[in-house]
Amino acid sequence: MMNAPRAALLAALVLAGCGSDPVPPSPPANTETWDWGLPPGYPKPKVPADNPMTVAKVELGRRLFYDTRLSGNGTQSCASCHAQEKAFTDGLANAVGSTGQAHPRGSMAIVNVAYLSSLTWGNPILGSLEEQALLPMFGETPVELGLAGKEEELLARLSDFPQYHDMFADAFPGDPEPIILDNIVKAIAAFERSVVSYRSPYDRYTYEGDPSALSEAALRGKELFFSERLECFHCHGGFNFSDSVTHAGSTFTETMFHNTGLYNLGGTGAYPEGNTGIHEITHLATDMGRFRAPTLRNIALTAPYMHDGSIATLSEVLDHYAAGGRTIEAGPHAGVGSENPFKSELINGFDLTPAEKADVIAFLEALTDEALLGDARFSDPWKVEQTGGEP
Ligand code: HEC
Ligand code: HEC
The missing domain is CATH 1.10.760.10 (Cytochrome c-like domain)
Structure with missing residues (x-):
């Protein structure tokens, strides 16, 4: 629509x-x-x-x-x-x-x-x-x-x-x-x-060679994030934590779209009308619910999550992936997402202990770039003029 x-x-x-x-x-x-x-x-x-x-x-x-x-x-x-x-x-x-x-x-x-x-x-x-x-x-x-x-x-x-x-x-x-x-x-x-x-703790660890930039918990979370058990990195991999990237000198450009099993209206595989992903453009049945994997840089700051903001916290995002898709019990969007026929084969569910879950979240939090948030080069120039630079 x-x-x-x-x-x-x-x-x-x-x-x-x-x-x-x-x-x-x-x-x-x-x-x-x-x-x-x-x-x-x-x-x-x-x-x-x-x-x-x-x-x-x-x-x-x-x-x-x-x-x-x-x-x-x-x-x-x-x-x-x-x-x-x-x-x-x-x-x-x-x-x-x-x-x-x-x-x-x-x-x-x-x-x-x-x-x-x-x-x-x-x-x-x-x-x-x-x-x-x-x-x-x-x-x-x-x-x-x-x-x-x-x-x-x-x-x-x-x-x-x-x-x-x-x-x-x-x-x-x-x-x-x-x-x-x-x-x-x-x-x-x-x-x-x-x-x-480019100035998150993860970047300091990866590009500046600072081994102390990531906490023990974040390091354990990193292992999990890049593991075949969790599969996150297949779609959120690389320096931009997304599989749809291009950069100077890249030899090929990938553009990927995935259905993560967020919905399965009435068991038909459908997503709510007006939000069906690239299906809205291609009209192909198999493109139902397929969206781009967004970057996870600064993800701790960008709640609520997913294309329609329907997941409130990172903890609940992990619950969605751990279940291999989200189940909505009742209401107009009821359905078992893990059974969505158009779901990506990389979303299979996994078991995660509470301690492991906390580690993955610690890793995701280490992608927050505090310097960017306060960088004067990106701030409101009109405000600076009105206040003489005082916040
Ligand atoms: C099959 C590819 C795929 C895999 C595997 C995958 N994701 Fe995603 N991820 C996506 C897509 C696509 C979206 C957007 C989905 C939507 O809005 O319907 C997304 C959204 C997210 C979001 C919300 C982003 C935002 O800006 O709102 C987070 C957080 C996230 N994924 C974390 C993870 C973590 C952690 C894992 C591993 C447990 C993981 N993802 C595994 C493709 C994937
Ligand atoms: C009313 C709120 C609103 C305003 C105003 C707005 N945007 Fe957005 N922006 C959005 C939404 C919502 C999306 C996602 C759109 C979609 O998926 O259809 C978006 C997406 C984007 C994206 C895509 C980012 C990505 O990861 O793919 C860019 C770039 C962007 N906006 C730039 C701009 C620019 C430049 C302006 C001003 C000319 C602007 N936006 C004004 C709400 C807004």
Whole structure:
């Protein structure tokens, strides 16, 4: 129900020349080499040739990401649903848009999105951050930022703010009229690419060679996470804890979608309407309930869990996997998830003692990157201006 209109919307936007028109790459002026600041061995993101990273562009993108001028009624920005202190999620099971409409799914972490080979919970055709940004801006099913039909108004609003003239000119040098939609989404995408998480205890242990960064419990949890008994790593493996990743120099890109047995309505294998995963786009019966494995970086901060926020805690997520799928006893969603015929063959259930469960959770908590949460490069620039930098 949701994705067909969204795909049509996206196609229309692309046809209108907003999504991926062949604008020549920005001239090399002002392209200070981008410093990702990553530790040795940590893969670098892939950057589209027509949207190189520059300091000026990332700074403009940060401003736009936090600017409520980007919603139809001036109440929301991207950051309303993607808050830095929650690893750029919103703490809600279902995100709520600027006009009060509930989204069928939960907000996702804008962390390491530069590495994703497909975007959002279950969309095999949405690959670029530039295209993705158009959905919350102009989407109507549901309304998020509510800019449909207001593109001219948006451009006028941004043009009315003198500071943007200089910022757009710096970010897109040589562009005679830089305040255009194509550049807005390019700048936002550049900012999103800059948000990389690489300073968690796990990263200090893995990339900085600091053996004391992980507690004994987290180390035991790591063994379990990467074991054939729990199978987590098959879908949440690699540096980004997801099997749908791409990065600079990667030789192949994987995009995988899995049914974890979260639902099995009436024993038919069905997931609740409007949230059936990539099935909404492919309409293939076997794609029912298949979603992308999200990154587990900063997972302790992004509750509630799963595409619809239907699991409240990490402990309950482990119960779901231990049972080989979730059983819902009664109500409209009743069903035995472990018997879902479309479930991944990697979800088979396992026994976990309470001590082992605590260890796995300790490991997941060691993926929290405190430095990212307080990093001024990713914080709200408007707030800093109003308060002179005081929080
Ligand atoms: C009303 C809340 C809301 C607003 C406002 C919002 N988002 Fe989101 N965002 C979501 C939800 C919900 C999802 C998951 C969408 C889905 O699966 O269909 C999401 C997903 C994403 C993703 C995909 C992340 C991933 O792991 O695949 C990106 C990137 C993103 N949003 C960027 C943005 C940007 C950029 C803006 C501003 C232009 C924005 N969002 C505004 C709620 C919001
Ligand atoms: C077959 C692939 C697969 C395996 C194996 C797997 N997961 Fe997942 N995981 C997923 C998918 C897909 C989702 C999203 C499912 C949804 O929303 O319906 C997910 C979601 C999650 C979430 C919630 C993420 C969020 O942002 O809300 C956590 C936490 C998680 N998995 C942890 C684990 C742990 C721990 C294990 C091992 C016990 C594990 N997973 C095994 C594929 C897998």
